[in-house]
Amino acid sequence: MTAPRMKPWIEAIHAYVPGRSGGGAGRTVKLSSNENPLGTSPAALAAMRAAADGSNRYPDAASHELRDAIAALHGLEADRVVCGTGSDELLQLLAQAYAGPGDEVLYVHRGFMVYPIAAQRAGATPVAAPDRDYTANVDTLLASVTPRTRLVYLANPNNPTGTMIDREEVERLHAGLPDDVLLVLDSAYAEYIDDAAYEDGIAMARKYENVVTTRTFSKIYGLAAARVGWAYGPAEVIAALNRIRGPFNVNSQAQAAAIAALSDQEFVDRCRRDNAEQRARLTDAVQALGNHGLRPIPSAANFVLVEFPPEGALTAERANEFFTGQGILTRWLPSQDLAHALRISVGTEDETGIVIHALQDFVGQA
Numbered sequence: 001m002t003a004p005r006m007k008p009w010i011e012a013i014h015a016y017v018p019g020r021s022g023g024g025a026g027r028t029v030k031l032s033s034n035e036n037p038l039g040t041s042p043a044a045l046a047a048m049r050a051a052a053d054g055s056n057r058y059p060d061a062a063s064h065e066l067r068d069a070i071a072a073l074h075g076l077e078a079d080r081v082v083c084g085t086g087s088d089e090l091l092q093l094l095a096q097a098y099a100g101p102g103d104e105v106l107y108v109h110r111g112f113m114v115y116p117i118a119a120q121r122a123g124a125t126p127v128a129a130p131d132r133d134y135t136a137n138v139d140t141l142l143a144s145v146t147p148r149t150r151l152v153y154l155a156n157p158n159n160p161t162g163t164m165i166d167r168e169e170v171e172r173l174h175a176g177l178p179d180d181v182l183l184v185l186d187s188a189y190a191e192y193i194d195d196a197a198y199e200d201g202i203a204m205a206r207k208y209e210n211v212v213t214t215r216t217f218s219k220i221y222g223l224a225a226a227r228v229g230w231a232y233g234p235a236e237v238i239a240a241l242n243r244i245r246g247p248f249n250v251n252s253q254a255q256a257a258a259i260a261a262l263s264d265q266e267f268v269d270r271c272r273r274d275n276a277e278q279r280a281r282l283t284d285a286v287q288a289l290g291n292h293g294l295r296p297i298p299s300a301a302n303f304v305l306v307e308f309p310p311e312g313a314l315t316a317e318r319a320n321e322f323f324t325g326q327g328i329l330t331r332w333l334p335s336q337d338l339a340h341a342l343r344i345s346v347g348t349e350d351e352t353g354i355v356i357h358a359l360q361d362f363v364g365q366a
């Protein structure tokens with residue numbers, strides 16, 4: 001008997017590994033998935049509960065009202081917006097629509113784990129361009145482009161490193177790409193940034209035929225569980241995504257919650273300010289442990305990558321174990337060439353204090 005065989009390019013995929021969740025006894029401080037520690041806008045939660053009443057009906061298949069709300073807030077054409085089951089769905093579908101067997105999909109080494117999976121899922125070959133001190137390097141990206149390159153993913157800021165490149169660099173990357181290569185600007189953390197030099201991708205996606213940008217409600221909007229994201233880009237790219245997305249890909253509660261979340265920009269502003277404050281506090285505390293070989297990588301997002309000494313008593317692996325013993329969950333990513341680092345999400349003021357103390361204790365007990 002012969003069993004069904006999955007396609008070889010599917011067999012080659014290493015499944016996405018999510019950040020750990022709690023489960024043990026006692027308090028868990030979850031700083032492993034870059035979620036919003038301040039929760040969700042009460043307006044969004046109320047809208048979500050109210051929408052549960054209509055659960056016998058399919059959701060609006062085209063997320064009309066949500067697209068209108070996104071378009072109004074960002075000054076966009078609603079017909080050039082498409083919503084997804086998280087931005088993850090849209091990132092996956094972009095590879096599916098624009099790359100296939102024999103093609104290459106380019107991304108930055110130590111970039112977002114979903115990109116190589118998306119490329120392989122489409123049967124294409126993922127190609128990682130070397131980074132420069134944990135930051136996207138436009139020169140190595142452009143040098144990695146071949147006639148087979150069909151798509152380039154750039155997370156800006158990048159996950160898991162938190163580093164950002166400015167508008168001039170993103171424009172330089174675009175200018176160096178052939179016109180038939182799609183540039184995907186993944187701006188999952190855009191709302192955390194208050195910097196005039198930052199390019200969130202919207203202006204470029206409006207201007208260029210080969211640029212699309214993706215956004216999410218999972219981060220600053222505190223709706224990770226609802227799974228809602230969106231993309232904005234040229235009509236042709238949006239049409240491609242609409243052809244292959246799930247027909248009812250964003251459920252009614254998620255649509256309602258996202259619409260209400262957009263209307264509560266006070267919540268968003270508070271989260272941005274709080275994140276900047278706690279991120280600076282965490283960064284400074286790590287900096288102060290520099291004589292022990294710890295180093296914070298400057299972050300523009302809601303997490304900080306912390307480098308540990310590669311050997312000895314103070315490795316990232318040991319720190320990860322030490323934190324776990326205290327109920328603190330951070331992210332150790334040896335599979336992403338980051339065995340010597342931990343990614344720590346920015347928590348509440350209280351949680352940031354706890355993780356700073358744990359870092360100091362870890363260094364002190366060694």
Ligand SMILES: Cc1ncc(COP(=O)(O)O)c(C=O)c1O
Binds near residue numbers: 033034086112217218
């Ligand atoms: C860079 C980046 N892009 C996209 C996502 C996916 O977000 P979602 O699918 O929840 O919208 C994440 C989540 O961690 C991310 O870090």
